[in-house]
Amino acid sequence: MKKEETLLHLREAKKAHIKWVHRAKALTEGFPVEKESIPMDSTDCAFGLWFYGEGQTLGMKPGMDCFKEIERKHEELHDTYLKIFKIYFGDFDRSFFSKLFNFKKQISVHEQQAASDYFTGLKKISEELLSMIERLERRVGAMPESEFETIS
Numbered sequence: 001m002k003k004e005e006t007l008l009h010l011r012e013a014k015k016a017h018i019k020w021v022h023r024a025k026a027l028t029e030g031f032p033v034e035k036e037s038i039p040m041d042s043t044d045c046a047f048g049l050w051f052y053g054e055g056q057t058l059g060m061k062p063g064m065d066c067f068k069e070i071e072r073k074h075e076e077l078h079d080t081y082l083k084i085f086k087i088y089f090g091d092f093d094r095s096f097f098s099k100l101f102n103f104k105k106q107i108s109v110h111e112q113q114a115a116s117d118y119f120t121g122l123k124k125i126s127e128e129l130l131s132m133i134e135r136l137e138r139r140v141g142a143m144p145e146s147e148f149e150t151i152s
Contacts, residue, residue, distance in 0.1 A: 001054075003148045007140055009054055014133050016046030021126045024081055027088055028119040030112075035089045042078040058140065061147060066136055073129045080122045087115045 020038060027033040039045040043052050051074065059067035087107065107115070 001057075001148060003140070003143065003145050006054075006058060006148060007137065009050060010058075010133070010137060010140065013047045013050035013055070014130065014137075016050075017126070017129070017133070020045050020047070021123065024084060024122060025119060028084060028112075028115045035085065038081065038085070040078060040082055040085055042075050045078075048074065061143070063139065064136075066132060066139070070129065070132045070136065073125060073132060077122060077125045077129060080118055080125060083118045084115050084122070087111045087118075 023033055023038045027038065039048075042048045051070070055067070058064060
């Protein structure tokens, strides 16, 4: 894989992360969001698919010790989102008709405030993660093209 292609895929994964955060924000602001559009697991979101796929090859290169930090921050982000998810979608015993017509769980004012507070934390974690991803972009950009001849 070429350096330019690697950078392109990294930037696409970063954009996908930003969209994921926007969907989580929309959910906490009361907009209808399908639970499947905000994957809970860090390996299922678009950034995670890149990170645990193509990104792992890049992460094995010398000087890429930042990958462990990115992984920890990304998992922290998803752990925080899980708290939001449980508020909005945690009622797995909904009736057949509410599932059929996709009725959303009724959220109390207290739950809404908790979700908002969790999102504030999630946003901070996301900003830290984005900063790490941008440092990774700069590292990749500084690598000589010859380093990418061995990345497949």
